[in-house]
Amino acid sequence: MAPTxxxxxxxxxxxxxxxxRYVEPLDxxxxxxSVHMSAGHFHRSFREAxxxxxxxxxxxxxxxxxxxxxRTGTSVTDACFAVGCTSLGSFSSSFTRLVGATPSAYRAAAxxxxxxxxxxxxxxxxxxxxxPMRSQPAVRPPGPA
Amino acid sequence: xKIQNTFxxxxxxxxxLAFYVDLLGFTTTNDVAYGGFRWVSIASPEDLGTxxxxxxxxxxxxxxxxxxxxxxxxxxxxxxxxxxLSTGDxxxxxxxxxxxxxxxxxxxxxxxxxxxxxxxDPAGNMVRLNQHV
Numbered sequence: 253m254a255p256t257x258x259x260x261x262x263x264x265x266x267x268x269x270x271x272x273r274y275v276e277p278l279d280x281x282x283x284x285x286s287v288h289m290s291a292g293h294f295h296r297s298f299r300e301a302x303x304x305x306x307x308x309x310x311x312x313x314x315x316x317x318x319x320x321x322x323r324t325g326t327s328v329t330d331a332c333f334a335v336g337c338t339s340l341g342s343f344s345s346s347f348t349r350l351v352g353a354t355p356s357a358y359r360a361a362a363x364x365x366x367x368x369x370x371x372x373x374x375x376x377x378x379x380x381x382x383x384p385m386r387s388q389p390a391v392r393p394p395g396p397a
Numbered sequence: 398x399k400i401q402n403t404f405x406x407x408x409x410x411x412x413x414l415a416f417y418v419d420l421l422g423f424t425t426t427n428d429v430a431y432g433g434f435r436w437v438s439i440a441s442p443e444d445l446g447t448x449x450x451x452x453x454x455x456x457x458x459x460x461x462x463x464x465x466x467x468x469x470x471x472x473x474x475x476x477x478x479x480x481x482l483s484t485g486d487x488x489x490x491x492x493x494x495x496x497x498x499x500x501x502x503x504x505x506x507x508x509x510x511x512x513x514x515x516x517x518d519p520a521g522n523m524v525r526l527n528q529h530v
Contacts, residue, residue, distance in 0.1 A: 257408065
């Protein structure tokens with residue numbers, strides 16, 4: 253059965269909470285309870301609504317924040333811990349899988365000015381357009397590849 | 398030339414007015430109901446000529462049921478375009494809206510141009526509050 257608008261509104265509320273508290277470890281039962289859903293129902297309906305499991309969504313959010321930190325000169329290690337990841341190895345492999353470049357290569361490209369086009373956008377727009385997507389590589393600036 | 402009307406989809410006008418008029422302080426400049434649909438215009442008391450018209454999902458009767466369901470889902474998921482407002486005191490507004498139980502998207506943050514925060518309106522639209530220094 254398709255989720256009702258009220259279900260989707262509750263799932264959006266839960267996703268906003270995850271967006272705000274991305275640094276904290278993910279507590280799916282607590283988030284599900286905050287919108288009055290069982291953990292299992294929350295997990296299934298979240299994936300149906302947003303195309304990712306809650307945990308995958310959290311990692312996408314963390315990598316998106318890490319990309320922002322790397323663009324502004326934060327070191328790879330500091331960016332990893334600042335977004336709530338506790339293992340540099342798994343952070344780097346998640347980052348590389350999502351972004352298509354290692355964290356250090358992404359940071360070096362930012363230093364070389366490859367991401368300067370994002371500076372022309374308001375932060376909330378830059379956040380949306382630079383967010384990596386699981387189905388395709390992260391957005392590239394306009395122009396030849 | 399100036400902007401006179403722009404449109405924002407809501408699922409419940411009374412809840413929307415509690416948010417936009419009672420909490421944010423906008424003025425209702427028009428309120429029309431016809432055939433199960435309603436169009437309520439709101440404007441800043443500082444600029445009554447620039448209105449946001451709160452419309453039902455799909456706007457009017459000529460929207461198909463399938464399109465209406467699709468729009469209702471997008472609205473609830475926060476994927477329809479919202480509003481960016483300019484205010485004199487982001488922190489005071491944030492405290493008031495949070496205390497009223499509004500859904501927070503982002504706590505006040507200092508930006509290079511000032512300070513901002515963001516909420517969802519009762520329907521799910523993002524409403525961002527900017528304070529320029």
